[in-house]
Amino acid sequence: xxxxxxxxxxxxxxxxxxxxxxxxxxxxxxxxxxxxxxxxxxxxxxxxxxxxxxxxxxxxxxxxxxxxxxxxxxxxxxxxxxxxxxxxxxxxxxxxxxxxxxxxxxxxxxxxxxxxxxxxxxxxxxxxxxxxxxxxxxxxxxxxxxxxxxxxxxxxxxxxxxxxxxxxxxxxxxxxxxxxxxxxxxxxxxxxxxxxxxxxxxxxxxxxxxxxxxxxxxxxxxxxxxxxxxxxxxxxxxxxxxxxxxxxxxxxxxxxxxxxxxxxxxxxxxxxxxxxxxxxxxxxxxxxxxxxxxxxxxxxxxxxxxxxxxxxxxxxxxxxxxxxxxxxxxxxxxxxxxxxxxxxxxxxxxxxxx
Amino acid sequence: xxxxxxxxxxxxxxxxxxxxxxxxxxxxxxxxxxxxxxxxxxxxxxxxxxxxxxxxxxxxxxxxxxxxxxxxxxxxxxxxxxxxxxxxxxxxxxxxxxxxxxxxxxxxxxxxxxxxxxxxxxxxxxxxxxxxxxxxxxxxxxxxxxxxxxxxxxxxxxxxxxxxxxxxxxxxxxxxxxxxxxxxxxxxxxxxxxxxxxxxxxxxxxxxxxxxxxxxxxxxxxxxxxxxxxxxxxxxxxxxxxxxxxxxxxxxxxxxxxxxxxxxxxxxxxxxxxxxxxxxxxxxxxxxxxxxxxxxxxxxxxxxxxxxxxxxxxxxxxxxxxxxxxxxxxxxxxxxxxxxxxxxxxxxxxxxxxxxxxxxxx
Numbered sequence: 001x002x003x004x005x006x007x008x009x010x011x012x013x014x015x016x017x018x019x020x021x022x023x024x025x026x027x028x029x030x031x032x033x034x035x036x037x038x039x040x041x042x043x044x045x046x047x048x049x050x051x052x053x054x055x056x057x058x059x060x061x062x063x064x065x066x067x068x069x070x071x072x073x074x075x076x077x078x079x080x081x082x083x084x085x086x087x088x089x090x091x092x093x094x095x096x097x098x099x100x101x102x103x104x105x106x107x108x109x110x111x112x113x114x115x116x117x118x119x120x121x122x123x124x125x126x127x128x129x130x131x132x133x134x135x136x137x138x139x140x141x142x143x144x145x146x147x148x149x150x151x152x153x154x155x156x157x158x159x160x161x162x163x164x165x166x167x168x169x170x171x172x173x174x175x176x177x178x179x180x181x182x183x184x185x186x187x188x189x190x191x192x193x194x195x196x197x198x199x200x201x202x203x204x205x206x207x208x209x210x211x212x213x214x215x216x217x218x219x220x221x222x223x224x225x226x227x228x229x230x231x232x233x234x235x236x237x238x239x240x241x242x243x244x245x246x247x248x249x250x251x252x253x254x255x256x257x258x259x260x261x262x263x264x265x266x267x268x269x270x271x272x273x274x275x276x277x278x279x280x281x282x283x284x285x286x287x288x289x290x291x292x293x294x295x296x297x298x299x300x301x302x303x304x305x306x307x308x309x310x311x312x313x314x315x316x317x318x319x320x321x322x323x324x325x326x327x328x329x330x331x332x333x334x335x336x337x338x339x340x341x342x343x344x345x346x347x348x349x350x351x352x353x354x
Numbered sequence: 355x356x357x358x359x360x361x362x363x364x365x366x367x368x369x370x371x372x373x374x375x376x377x378x379x380x381x382x383x384x385x386x387x388x389x390x391x392x393x394x395x396x397x398x399x400x401x402x403x404x405x406x407x408x409x410x411x412x413x414x415x416x417x418x419x420x421x422x423x424x425x426x427x428x429x430x431x432x433x434x435x436x437x438x439x440x441x442x443x444x445x446x447x448x449x450x451x452x453x454x455x456x457x458x459x460x461x462x463x464x465x466x467x468x469x470x471x472x473x474x475x476x477x478x479x480x481x482x483x484x485x486x487x488x489x490x491x492x493x494x495x496x497x498x499x500x501x502x503x504x505x506x507x508x509x510x511x512x513x514x515x516x517x518x519x520x521x522x523x524x525x526x527x528x529x530x531x532x533x534x535x536x537x538x539x540x541x542x543x544x545x546x547x548x549x550x551x552x553x554x555x556x557x558x559x560x561x562x563x564x565x566x567x568x569x570x571x572x573x574x575x576x577x578x579x580x581x582x583x584x585x586x587x588x589x590x591x592x593x594x595x596x597x598x599x600x601x602x603x604x605x606x607x608x609x610x611x612x613x614x615x616x617x618x619x620x621x622x623x624x625x626x627x628x629x630x631x632x633x634x635x636x637x638x639x640x641x642x643x644x645x646x647x648x649x650x651x652x653x654x655x656x657x658x659x660x661x662x663x664x665x666x667x668x669x670x671x672x673x674x675x676x677x678x679x680x681x682x683x684x685x686x687x688x689x690x691x692x693x694x695x696x697x698x699x700x701x702x703x704x705x706x707x708x709x710x711x712x713x714x715x716x
Binding site: 034035062063064065066068069070071072074075076078079080082083093094096097101156157158159187 | 412416419420516520531532533536549616620621622623625626627628629630662665666668669672674675676
């Protein structure tokens with residue numbers, strides 16, 4: 001009898017913390033665009049769905065979309081912290097300072113900020129090495145272009161975007177040293193109308209390859225309508241322009257998101273910074289379609305070389321627009337240079353605001 | 355049977371009170387149908403939307419934070435619209451106010467002291483006034499429409515801000531990202547509670563001042579006469595040009611104040627997007643408040659509630675933000691549509707007489 005009581009007491013004592021562990025982890029996402037943008041935010045939401053699939057009942061996910069970078073962001077982030085979220089992913093650069101501010105007030109909540117550089121004990125950062133994919137599409141562009149001119153629909157002149165432009169052109173120049181790149185800045189991450197207008201203007205100026213650092217499929221769609229070619233951005237956009245779409249640089253956040261939620265479940269979450277590329281499967285190339293076999297094979301080979309670390313897109317000699325040698329022959333740009341990149345490589349037909 | 359709208363000889367006093375209630379009832383019915391059609395419990399959805407944000411201190415604070423710039427801008431616009439001056443460019447005046455107010459904290463961060471904050475706010479007001487003075491000048495000098503000029507200057511202002519934060523005002527330690535340095539403590543408007551700051555008190559003072567100006571002073575009478583009947587105003591010796599200049603610059607100054615208050619009090623730095631369209635939403639706040647300063651305060655609070663409620667519904671019910679916006683739009687349509695009954699009444703014509711009338715018609 002006594003033994004049974006003691007056992008029961010033990011069972012109760014064990015059951016209580018077990019019950020708490022059964023409470024699902026609440027993972028919340030703050031998105032800058034609509035989840036239906038079929039680009040940046042769509043991919044983050046795919047990561048959210050991957051968490052749900054991986055953890056089932058052990059996780060509950062929440063999200064709010066179309067949060068403007070500005071006075072509203074802080075409230076959206078704080079709302080999740082107040083609703084009892086255990087981990088909050090804020091997926092745009094402009095959410096950096098609001099994330100840090102809210103994190104100070106909620107030391108027990110974990111925050112993950114995409115593409116920023118400010119960290120704290122409960123704020124980690126993560127981003128992907130999109131530039132690895134840009135080098136490959138730059139090479140494809142130079143091989144496939146008849147006019148020798150590509151058009152680039154760009155969002156904001158921040159290092160991430162400038163790095164992508166440079167990597168694209170370095171890839172193209174490795175095939176055709178005289179390759180030209182025209183850029184239109186649309187000053188937005190997501191505005192299909194503006195993006196489409198920019199693409200039309202670039203094609204009218206002679207570009208026959210379209211690429212972009214904005215979130216909607218509009219530029220590659222326009223490329224399809226005009227009978228030229230292009231690439232998808234952030235997600236596989238083949239469905240939007242099947243004849244025009246060569247490949248896409250896909251952001252795959254699923255593995256990272258699952259690992260971070262797992263860490264919360266295990267109680268091992270730590271702040272840090274992850275910058276993953278091909279090697280971490282954070283950046284993935286969509287299937288190479290509508291390309292001659294040798295071009296597709298070369299692209300796949302280059303992908304493997306970057307993945308293994310045998311090749312780095314920013315390998316010297318690299319000169320900037322003024323002709324100054326930035327990366328010496330045979331050397332590689334380090335992450336510090338890449339993260340603060342505020343100069344164009346030689347051959348970019350544009351001026352950066354200084 | 356046919357239904358006609360007939361103008362009342364006098365505004366209906368009953369409908370002035372009844373129309374908002376009618377609008378509220380219609381909104382609830384529409385919302386219930388909308389949410390039910392989407393498979394949500396309509397009562398719970400309406401609760402999450404309208405009541406839940408009012409149940410805890412944090413979301414009440416957030417409603418006030420959101421309503422403050424709307425009220426500041428809206429009350430200025432109410433004055434302008436009463437004067438028959440169509441300032442559509444408050445968003446631009448807000449932006450330039452924020453930029454001018456940021457001159458000291460960004461360019462001379464070593465300047466500190468108790469006088470810094472007042473100087474920052476005054477710079478913001480002057481910036482907004484100056485930006486509004488441009489369309490005012492074109493209107494009185496060349497007769498160009500302030501609707502167009504003030505609106506176009508919004509884009510100029512936004513590009514100016516964009517250029518500054520990407521170029522000369524970029525944070526030197528900011529890895530080239532487009533944002534200014536953070537404001538030092540002396541340049542930040544002190545907090546009241548949570549994110550609520552003293553800007554709210556300033557906004558209420560501004561509302562009180564404009565309510566007195568418009569309702570109790572000769573100058574306010576002058577604005578209203580010039581707005582309603584400029585020729586009558588001229589016979590009374592009121593200056594139309596003076597009123598236009600004053601109405602535009604006052605509303606611009608208030609928008610500028612809203613801009614710098616938001617940047618200093620809420621955001622803490624300049625970056626490319628400092629406004630989720632406050633300058634345009636405030637136009638709705640002004641009309642929703644029936645161009646009455648006190649009404650504008652309530653309209654701003656209602657608009658803020660729909661935003662906070664929409665966000666709360668997104669999170670709690672998992673509805674898309676498009677649905678939240680559809681619902682916000684419906685609220686405004688109902689409120690403005692019901693206001694028709696203040697000046698018009700419904701007249702039911704029996705079918706026979708309606709037909710007879712149709713035959714009479716040429």
